[in-house]
Amino acid sequence: MLTIWGRPNSHNVKKVVWFAEEIGRPFVRLNIGGAFGITDSYREMNPNALIPTIEDDGLVLWESNAILRYLAARYGEGTLWPADPAARARGDKWMDWQFGYADAQRDAFLNLVRHSPEERDAAAIARSAEATAKMMAILNQALADRPWLSGDNFGVGDVPMGVYAHSWFALDIERPAMPHVEDWYARLRERPGYAAHVMIPLT
Template sequence: MLEVWGRRNSINVQKVLWCCEELDLAYCLVEAGGPFGRTADPEYRALNPTGLVPTLVDDGIVVWESNAIVRYLARRHGAGTLWPDDAQTHARAESWMEWQTTVWLRLRPAFIGLIRTPEGERNAARIESAVETTAGHMRLLDSHLAKHDYVAGPEFSMGDIPIGATVSRWLRLDISRPPTPALTAWEKRLAQRRAYTDMVSSIPLS
């Protein structure tokens, strides 16, 4: 059985759990990181030298970094579905997965400021800058999704998972957002997937 080390409220762990659920894979969640600790233990550092979550252990194969884990699971268990066969579709999924890492870095200061920082200690200018910068990225995604049902094309793929976990946070933060009708429609399509609602959108931001 797969082992996923991490905590359910982590965006990066949610990507992996969502992927496992989409592929109907049996897994065990080993709670680690945040209040659970364990990531500084020698046992964990032997698996993942960064001390971050998630880490996947699959029959002796160890993978860390969330998007790498999603790719690994999609390739091993989701050929033709999460792992697109068509070269262009696959390349598009890969490109948007890379793009997501940049967007999360831009959004993260606002997320940390609004969700994990007491109101009296928040850096309002930093939060505002993060929201404004992220809004530009979301408009770009909206333009793309106006032409495609999912990020890689007409079908759901591994490319939607990292971006979906990020957009879920963007849409749930108490902030002003520009109109993004195509992005909003896409997120509603994601919300019809049990794995997304169970592993991402129903979990409180924390």
């Protein structure tokens, strides 16, 4: 049994829980982080005191994208984790690209989700919305000639930005039309694990 530590509305936890569903790996998720706090025993597993952390057959691992790569290599090799290194790399690069996107989205997310209306910084939200739109335009172009970031088929490369795409569409910000991103997002919403674990309230 795979054990996942982390609160359900964390972007990074959503990645791992959703992907566990995709690979068919039974799991239990334990609440920690945010309002649930961080325990000393958790710090012993993850000295960064960040979420998520997993335990799988004795392996304790943290850093969400490292977890995804491990799960894909162990349980999804040849399908969700292509055997061909070049094919794998084409999808894999979007996993690291997501970190830059998360930085761009942070101010809009924090202001609109974590702050009261009276505390919000409208200028910071606008800057964040503009920055995310520029990055989504790159994603939109990448999806113009392929259905998935991973290539012809859904793969682990779609997971990190798949989680952040839901936030982009859910946040109350100005969004230019991105037809290829919108089509990709519609395909993601058809996946049961995505609907169950990603498309939940942002708060």
